[in-house]
Amino acid sequence: MTTIAIDLPRNYATEENTIVSWLFTKDHKRIALLFFASITFFFFIGGFAATMIRLHLATPGGLLQPSVYNRMFTVHGVMMVWFFLIPSIPNTFGNFFLPMMIGAHDLAFPRVNLLSWYVFNLSGLVLLYALVMGGIDTGWTFYPPYSTQYASGYVFAAALAVFINGFSSIMTSLNFVVTTHRLRAPGMTWLRLPLFVWAMYSVSIVMLTATPVLAMDMFLLCVERFIGVGMFDPSRGGDPILWQHMFWFYSHPAVYIMILPAMGVVSELISCYARRPIFGYLGMVMALMAIAIISFFVWAHHMFVAGISIYSAVVFSLLSFFVAVPSAIKVFNWTVSLHKGSIVFDAPMLYALGFVLLFTIGGLTGLIVATLAVDVHVHDTYFVIAHFHYIMVGGTVSAFFGGLHYWWPKMTGRFYPESWARFAATLTFVGFNLTFFPQFILGYLGMPRRYYTYVPAWESWNLLSSAGASILAVAYALPLFYLGWSLLYGRRAGPNPWGATGLEWTTPSPPPTHNWELTPTVKLGPYSYNPEDGSYITQDGVKHAYV
Amino acid sequence: MDQYHWVPFWPRTAALNAVVVNNLYIAELGLCGLIIAMVVGMMMTFCVRYRQGSTVSRADRVKKTWHWEITWTTATLVAFLVLFCWGASIYIWLFKTPPGDIEIYVVAKQWMWKFQHPGGQREIDTLHVPVDKTIRLVMASQDVIHSFFVPAFRVKRDVVSGTYETIWFKATKTGTYQIECSQFCGVQHATMKGYVVVMTPADYAAWLTSHGIRESLALQGEALFRQYGCSGCHGANSTVHAPTLVGLYGSIVHLQNGGAVRADERYIHDKILMPNEQIPAGYPSNVMPSFAGQISEDNILKLVAYIQSIGSQEFSR
Ligand SMILES: [Cu+2]
Numbered sequence A: 001m002t003t004i005a006i007d008l009p010r011n012y013a014t015e016e017n018t019i020v021s022w023l024f025t026k027d028h029k030r031i032a033l034l035f036f037a038s039i040t041f042f043f044f045i046g047g048f049a050a051t052m053i054r055l056h057l058a059t060p061g062g063l064l065q066p067s068v069y070n071r072m073f074t075v076h077g078v079m080m081v082w083f084f085l086i087p088s089i090p091n092t093f094g095n096f097f098l099p100m101m102i103g104a105h106d107l108a109f110p111r112v113n114l115l116s117w118y119v120f121n122l123s124g125l126v127l128l129y130a131l132v133m134g135g136i137d138t139g140w141t142f143y144p145p146y147s148t149q150y151a152s153g154y155v156f157a158a159a160l161a162v163f164i165n166g167f168s169s170i171m172t173s174l175n176f177v178v179t180t181h182r183l184r185a186p187g188m189t190w191l192r193l194p195l196f197v198w199a200m201y202s203v204s205i206v207m208l209t210a211t212p213v214l215a216m217d218m219f220l221l222c223v224e225r226f227i228g229v230g231m232f233d234p235s236r237g238g239d240p241i242l243w244q245h246m247f248w249f250y251s252h253p254a255v256y257i258m259i260l261p262a263m264g265v266v267s268e269l270i271s272c273y274a275r276r277p278i279f280g281y282l283g284m285v286m287a288l289m290a291i292a293i294i295s296f297f298v299w300a301h302h303m304f305v306a307g308i309s310i311y312s313a314v315v316f317s318l319l320s321f322f323v324a325v326p327s328a329i330k331v332f333n334w335t336v337s338l339h340k341g342s343i344v345f346d347a348p349m350l351y352a353l354g355f356v357l358l359f360t361i362g363g364l365t366g367l368i369v370a371t372l373a374v375d376v377h378v379h380d381t382y383f384v385i386a387h388f389h390y391i392m393v394g395g396t397v398s399a400f401f402g403g404l405h406y407w408w409p410k411m412t413g414r415f416y417p418e419s420w421a422r423f424a425a426t427l428t429f430v431g432f433n434l435t436f437f438p439q440f441i442l443g444y445l446g447m448p449r450r451y452y453t454y455v456p457a458w459e460s461w462n463l464l465s466s467a468g469a470s471i472l473a474v475a476y477a478l479p480l481f482y483l484g485w486s487l488l489y490g491r492r493a494g495p496n497p498w499g500a501t502g503l504e505w506t507t508p509s510p511p512p513t514h515n516w517e518l519t520p521t522v523k524l525g526p527y528s529y530n531p532e533d534g535s536y537i538t539q540d541g542v543k544h545a546y547v
Numbered sequence B: 001m002d003q004y005h006w007v008p009f010w011p012r013t014a015a016l017n018a019v020v021v022n023n024l025y026i027a028e029l030g031l032c033g034l035i036i037a038m039v040v041g042m043m044m045t046f047c048v049r050y051r052q053g054s055t056v057s058r059a060d061r062v063k064k065t066w067h068w069e070i071t072w073t074t075a076t077l078v079a080f081l082v083l084f085c086w087g088a089s090i091y092i093w094l095f096k097t098p099p100g101d102i103e104i105y106v107v108a109k110q111w112m113w114k115f116q117h118p119g120g121q122r123e124i125d126t127l128h129v130p131v132d133k134t135i136r137l138v139m140a141s142q143d144v145i146h147s148f149f150v151p152a153f154r155v156k157r158d159v160v161s162g163t164y165e166t167i168w169f170k171a172t173k174t175g176t177y178q179i180e181c182s183q184f185c186g187v188q189h190a191t192m193k194g195y196v197v198v199m200t201p202a203d204y205a206a207w208l209t210s211h212g213i214r215e216s217l218a219l220q221g222e223a224l225f226r227q228y229g230c231s232g233c234h235g236a237n238s239t240v241h242a243p244t245l246v247g248l249y250g251s252i253v254h255l256q257n258g259g260a261v262r263a264d265e266r267y268i269h270d271k272i273l274m275p276n277e278q279i280p281a282g283y284p285s286n287v288m289p290s291f292a293g294q295i296s297e298d299n300i301l302k303l304v305a306y307i308q309s310i311g312s313q314e315f316s317r
């Protein structure tokens, strides 16, 4: 094969390529990459903690001191939730592709976008300070009165970090909402938006409304640690349950903040690699919005055994079942989107199919924990751990890697090595199930979470889980190497290597600084793939033959 | 102790509630299995049949999608509602605590479980109970939130600082079952364990006597009632305008603010620590002092037991 020796046209990454120009850039694509660097860094810290947790739990005897183990699971939770999962897809792919998909030249507020990155890193620094100084052992849920009166360590700094982090979420989501409303290209009506854009839009609304509650929560925690007014202290008329209500009022929607973007990515991938229109576009849009709204009304299902009123528990259980309905629609539509397609099994598709399976298992076990009587048994056990890792890791992280591979040629102008990527995708699926499936069994057996040691009877499952985790660790580290390699040696990619229909594929790879010379005009909805002859029509109305 | 011969898949089932929860759980696993099989089956079939390069026709794809979606949504909704009702009815049955045959007081603290039997017997981290009797636990925490969890009984309840939580179980098999603390409560959370020893009634009676009939909880409470000066106001010949506590337990108290509460353990507990939160109608506020920080949770439990004992006297009269 002859190498195509085209010199890359000037693009967003090469134009004025100095450190200062990157640090003060207002280009959404560069800021996306800055975020990408930050969250990758935090992902590996959180991942390191996870590795230590699984190493420690491989045997009941353990490896770490109890106090160190408790710090590890806290770091793991805080890092992964606020510093990886929540910003993962929105702040990287959302930042990069939301404007491109709607035909905009940038986000509505480029400076705010940059500020969001600085605020994010500031919060990261505060958290790192807390860790370096000795860490915290409250768990990511910071339940008082333990966190307010009993925990040693840097709870104040950690809560402050989460508080600051919230501002970054708010800024980015505000930016997305305004951009989607104001900057759509001519012809880009609401019902022509790609599902990824809908996902970004719905998640932004959730972030924008829920994050302030978290901020109040963390602020009160700081006040408690600092002067102790007794908000959550029953001996002074306060109420520890109040914290749980406020915390979950944010943190339950936060679960959907983590999964909605993943749903958006997977819809893009499945349609593109099955080479057919997504099944039930409108249903998918409505499901996204329904999830976003209902997610606000289920928070107390985290408190079924905390002594809340029986009748409110019944209501929250019912609403939790309702939120599963739109999720079920999505699973059904993704699966049926394969029907009469012309399916290509490239790495992003493997991740997407993995996502659908793991998300289905995560969602169905979600029903089990939403069932009141069963939750009484499995609440705060490894069953719950397994359930939400199926959603957060099996779901969101798989979608993140899927999206990363899919958009890699667009972002870098280079192909990733396909066989390595397929290998990594398969390994992820295998390693993931080995790690987390045993935890369902452990959970029903009754192993509570956050235990640094356990009875010998539970050893085999824990050992299996730890073995799986080592495979998973390799699967997650692999892309770092081959994607790094491809930056230098990867085959050059054209504007639309996968034959996809979104507007982001109608500009060169990598895109020029302002995405398009002329604002594109949109002629039709997304996903005009024809599996019969492989042809497809990009959203600007140009019909392309099968490649 | 939980002994298994081989890799365990399933916890032991040793209480009334456990059987009921098992059935529901098995039904749910069945439904989940069915749905997963369906999704995987469809996915596999489509992936093989419609892989790129296969020659099957792709013409006449389903275009109208909504009736598929409606069917699927209704089907899932119905299945979900059945599960919801099933789970909720068990939960209500479980958490509407019935009066127990035996009432045991539990104090949780970092990192131990203290149990006090009505006869005054106390134990730490081990709880002896008779089989086939409804055991009601009244639980308080001395510090942070803990959670009382017996996997073999499928019962769990957070022990939240500042209030009483109650739970009941009826063990159906003799044996020794693990107690776990399932809410993170500090460094030694993982070792905050204990055992429930379920015995035959005869063994239980023997155990009670061998552990000495100490002064009963209520009697100890009566002494405290005098020691802390409660009797000065609440006693029969007191001059303070304070309600008599005889017959209080279990009755409905009408409050000054117009509401009404049942005078249960939690009410009495809160009355001792935060007397001005709920004032019974017709009595002055700010007279009864708060005893927060002065009486330990153990002693409050004894006071409650005492007030309870003079309450039931009234009822039996
Ligand atoms: Cu505890």
Ligand SMILES: [Cu+2]
Binding pocket: B146, B147, B181, B182, B183, B184, B185, B186, B189, B190, B192
């Ligand atoms: Cu604990």
